[in-house]
Amino acid sequence: MVDTSIFSNDMHRLNYKHLQYFYTVADLSSIQAAAERLSITPQTISGQLKLLEEDLGEALFRKAGRGLELTDAGHVALEYCRDIFRLGDELQEVMQQGVSSRPVELRVGIVDALPKSITHQLLAPVIRNSGNMKLICREEQMTTLLGELAVHRLDLVLADSPMPAGMNIRCFNHELGRSPMACFARPNLIDKNQTWPQQLEGAPVLLPTDTSSSMRTNLLSWFQRRGLSVRIAGEFDDSALLKAFGSEGHGFFFAPEFIAEEVCTRYGVEVAGVIPELEQTFYAIVAERRITHSAVRELTEQASDAGLLNKKSSP
Missing domain, CATH: 3.40.190.290 (D-Maltodextrin-Binding Protein; domain 2)
Structure with missing residues (x-):
């Protein structure tokens, strides 16, 4: 079970797309590289990341040279993000194979x-x-x-x-x-x-x-x-x-x-x-x-x- 206590009470804008953008930027340490991988514009990713940070109430990245690195809050969010994706994959697998096979x-x-x-x-x-x-x-x-x-x-x-x-x-x-x-x-x-x-x-x-x-x-x-x-x-x-x-x-x-x-x-x-x-x-x-x-x-x-x-x- 994922503990969501680190998130703010206003959760209506937090969704898989936000987390996917965040995860990809964290993986590549670059908004430009993430945009190329996801085939969307850097402006879209920047805007969605800003909304995610507003929802969480914490900055998730800081500049490091020509790229980005995770803040302490970003490292915590990344761990939860991995859990959320893992649970999502498991949900799909269970539904495809049958609930009793979990x-x-x-x-x-x-x-x-x-x-x-x-x-x-x-x-x-x-x-x-x-x-x-x-x-x-x-x-x-x-x-x-x-x-x-x-x-x-x-x-x-x-x-x-x-x-x-x-x-x-x-x-x-x-x-x-x-x-x-x-x-x-x-x-x-x-x-x-x-x-x-x-x-x-x-x-x-x-x-x-x-x-x-x-x-x-x-x-x-x-x-x-x-x-x-x-x-x-x-x-x-x-x-x-x-x-x-x-x-x-x-x-x-x-x-x-x-x-x-x-x-x-x-x-x-x-x-x-x-x-x-x-x-x-x-x-x-x-x-x-x-x-x-x-x-x-x-x-x-x-x-x-x-x-x-x-x-x-x-x-």
């Missing part, structure tokens, strides 16, 4: 640091067993996803850490499981004459950035406790890109032991060692203590069957 939606936010293979293994059984389920995934940083969860634009958030303390959002963490961390590298980087973890002394390592994963802090602490002096050869927001660099021999990297076989096969690397005392935990974060969405309930109940360990729930 699929149940599972809207999942995925923290961008969460390994994609783990995400797939968690969600695949739910989709496979749910028949007419429509999966909608959005990958973003934790704070953005929790904001959308709080206003019920998402059904759950999959993350590699619980909801941060101090956030003024009423959400609940459901632990799906945990896995020790493993260290991977190309065979030529692994010194067979050295024992684990002394192989890492002076070696290049690839780490997630401090904004993309809590695991970075844990790894740095572990290096210190072990007295290991490593060389940070790269930092990455995207875990897949990090592994890609690791596959080319640029350094040692770390991932849950749970996916070790897949990582080795896909990236041509070997396991240098395992860190039993350093675990990565996976969570489903929901907005309500009592889970009512059947697919979310199934996911939390079957997480252990997907190969993850102890299932818990905590506020």
Whole structure:
């Protein structure tokens, strides 16, 4: 359901055409380019955008060089615009196929640091067993996803850490499981004459950035406790890109032991060692203590069957 509270009370002039013009200008950052795409005059678009801004009570664009960029209000309006178009497309699809065929939606936010293979293994059984389920995934940083969860634009958030303390959002963490961390590298980087973890002394390592994963802090602490002096050869927001660099021999990297076989096969690397005392935990974060969405309930109940360990729930 789209929350229309950002719109003014005088809604009689807000229509799909206004939103189409707005969306096209936002996409192209230019009224002239939007006019060419829509085969209408720039004056028509300018006039309709002015009416839309008057209805909303906010400026949606500001000049940026020779083009336009969205204001803060414009970014908010664009998100709602996408929802409105999506719902409109869905309405047409449902009416064409029959009302009874409308699929149940599972809207999942995925923290961008969460390994994609783990995400797939968690969600695949739910989709496979749910028949007419429509999966909608959005990958973003934790704070953005929790904001959308709080206003019920998402059904759950999959993350590699619980909801941060101090956030003024009423959400609940459901632990799906945990896995020790493993260290991977190309065979030529692994010194067979050295024992684990002394192989890492002076070696290049690839780490997630401090904004993309809590695991970075844990790894740095572990290096210190072990007295290991490593060389940070790269930092990455995207875990897949990090592994890609690791596959080319640029350094040692770390991932849950749970996916070790897949990582080795896909990236041509070997396991240098395992860190039993350093675990990565996976969570489903929901907005309500009592889970009512059947697919979310199934996911939390079957997480252990997907190969993850102890299932818990905590506020």
